[in-house]
Amino acid sequence: MKALEKLMQSIKPKEDAKFPLAYWVWDGMYTFMFVPGHVTHKGTHVRDAIDLKRTMFTVIIALIPALLFGMWNVGNQHYIALGQEAELMDKFIFGLIKVLPLVVVSYGVGLGIEFIFAAINRHPIQEGFLVSGMLIPLTMPVEVPLWMLAVATAFAVVIGKEVFGGTGMNILNPALTARAFLFFAYPTKMSGTTVWVDTTTDQGQQVVDSFTGATALGDLATTTGSAVGVNTDVMGMFADGGVYSMFNSFMGWIPGSVGETSVVACLIGAAILLITGIGSWRIMASMTVGGLVMGYIFNAFAVNDFMTISPVHQLLLGGFMFGMVFMATDPVSAAQTNMGKIIYGFFAGFFAIMIRVFNPAYPEGVMMAILFMNVMAPMIDHYVVQANINKRLKRVKVAA
Amino acid sequence: MSEVAEKEVKAPSEPLFSKKNVKLMTDPLDDDNPITVQVLGICSALAITVQVQQAVIMALSVTAVLIGGNFIISLMRNTIPNRIRIIVQLVIVASLVILVDQILKAFVYDISKALSVFVGLIITNCIIMGRLEAFALGNKPWPSVLDGVGNGAGYGAILIIVAIVREIFGSGSLSLPGVGQFKIIPEAVYEFGYMNNNMMILPPMALVTVGIIIWVQRSRNTELIESH
Numbered sequence: 001m002k003a004l005e006k007l008m009q010s011i012k013p014k015e016d017a018k019f020p021l022a023y024w025v026w027d028g029m030y031t032f033m034f035v036p037g038h039v040t041h042k043g044t045h046v047r048d049a050i051d052l053k054r055t056m057f058t059v060i061i062a063l064i065p066a067l068l069f070g071m072w073n074v075g076n077q078h079y080i081a082l083g084q085e086a087e088l089m090d091k092f093i094f095g096l097i098k099v100l101p102l103v104v105v106s107y108g109v110g111l112g113i114e115f116i117f118a119a120i121n122r123h124p125i126q127e128g129f130l131v132s133g134m135l136i137p138l139t140m141p142v143e144v145p146l147w148m149l150a151v152a153t154a155f156a157v158v159i160g161k162e163v164f165g166g167t168g169m170n171i172l173n174p175a176l177t178a179r180a181f182l183f184f185a186y187p188t189k190m191s192g193t194t195v196w197v198d199t200t201t202d203q204g205q206q207v208v209d210s211f212t213g214a215t216a217l218g219d220l221a222t223t224t225g226s227a228v229g230v231n232t233d234v235m236g237m238f239a240d241g242g243v244y245s246m247f248n249s250f251m252g253w254i255p256g257s258v259g260e261t262s263v264v265a266c267l268i269g270a271a272i273l274l275i276t277g278i279g280s281w282r283i284m285a286s287m288t289v290g291g292l293v294m295g296y297i298f299n300a301f302a303v304n305d306f307m308t309i310s311p312v313h314q315l316l317l318g319g320f321m322f323g324m325v326f327m328a329t330d331p332v333s334a335a336q337t338n339m340g341k342i343i344y345g346f347f348a349g350f351f352a353i354m355i356r357v358f359n360p361a362y363p364e365g366v367m368m369a370i371l372f373m374n375v376m377a378p379m380i381d382h383y384v385v386q387a388n389i390n391k392r393l394k395r396v397k398v399a400a
Numbered sequence: 401m402s403e404v405a406e407k408e409v410k411a412p413s414e415p416l417f418s419k420k421n422v423k424l425m426t427d428p429l430d431d432d433n434p435i436t437v438q439v440l441g442i443c444s445a446l447a448i449t450v451q452v453q454q455a456v457i458m459a460l461s462v463t464a465v466l467i468g469g470n471f472i473i474s475l476m477r478n479t480i481p482n483r484i485r486i487i488v489q490l491v492i493v494a495s496l497v498i499l500v501d502q503i504l505k506a507f508v509y510d511i512s513k514a515l516s517v518f519v520g521l522i523i524t525n526c527i528i529m530g531r532l533e534a535f536a537l538g539n540k541p542w543p544s545v546l547d548g549v550g551n552g553a554g555y556g557a558i559l560i561i562v563a564i565v566r567e568i569f570g571s572g573s574l575s576l577p578g579v580g581q582f583k584i585i586p587e588a589v590y591e592f593g594y595m596n597n598n599m600m601i602l603p604p605m606a607l608v609t610v611g612i613i614i615w616v617q618r619s620r621n622t623e624l625i626e627s628h
Binding site: 145151184185186187188189 | 608
């Protein structure tokens, strides 16, 4: 390590050189690997031992279970679709080959743009993309074309983040911006029955018959048009022993976006985030409550089969857990006040279930709900702060 | 105010395209653009920029109404009572819009149908009211006409740029009034897996496109950046 540090120091480019990119790329790499030598010179400062890079890295570590499980599940679904038996490692390696390009493209495009902006604006490379770059592939269907992923990543980084001033200034969660962009731009590649599972056989043909590659929510969305009890075949899949039974949805061996299917992996990530204090427990808890409340309201009315799904099961399906743990808790785009976080989380969960059930065209309500609450977060904060001011003002008046 | 008026009386033979008058036309094209700098007329810029032919027709219509309105209001500027000036402006603009609408229906019926309600909504286009209030009420007819030409062109320029971007990426084609729509992106590209971007057809992407134009313009001319 010492030798590497020396080498890095020896090739340190000048800050005001002709290519500002060189210096900032070097700076980014150096601070990424070693403790940066920055010290404060004036006044008293309290410096936290954990800086933005370490924070981001903790989130990456929390994402690893979801990533690994996602890779395995991609292979698993593939072999299920083909009707073949396969070993654990076969499935994993198949998934690795499918998912790794997504990760590489996402990081390559996103970091490339970040580097260019850092060089133009002459500031250190911002670390925010470390997490977004990992989240973006995890929210994609495995069959998404790479160029679309690249376009969406570029859109998310430029329009979602750099326009507002870079990391820490964005209104919307960049990873969800990328997903929402793709969802509206290329709907045929982001929803439906053909994108979630790789059904190419070894000889290169597609498995056409005998296999529907819809997600659980996609199947459920087909039931909203008819009365309760009509869609017994679909609902059978959600009963105990069905494909989307509570246990299967919890463990995550069902089709879906790469990283979202496994609740177990999300919960491991949640535990890491909560223990290190990086994720907000208020948001996670209140979002769960919000989702449950909406689920029970739907249960109470139950005018179609989708509404009869148990609220707990609702939370296990789709990207609810993944969105809750990794997206809603984004410290930049979430509400900042403690009370605000609770309100923000509650409505994110509430709307997620509501959108998913009411609008069959948008089965992934979690994405919409979190983006919507991202926009609302500053307003929530404003009213929370204002309420506190009013409360204290009242006290002053009573005392006077 | 009176000083300026006197000066102008003393120098009555100002050439038609003096420097000052030309500036009235060229300023709105860039540094005083009605959409990107004055931020007027955004709604129509978002709504009818899906196809270039619609944008061209819309730009021409707005320019025609703007020139006519500016000219008439400027002629009447000394006789309009201040308290009812908005109503007078509305009446004039509305009659002009009805004229334009009839002409569109007569000659370019298809595009007129595609523009639907937005032709009628020219009446409420903020650019028109804004220019009438800000310029025509206080200036002579000739400069007012030039101001109308300039602002109409500035509006049209942005509209057409946005429409070109949206049509190429949204439908893979370009269209011109009278010529019709033709494919720009060759079929071979689609076979490689390229797809039209549906988001481009939706209004949010028009907003983003206008935003990018504003961004580019302001990084070129930093004087336009507001302090905050």
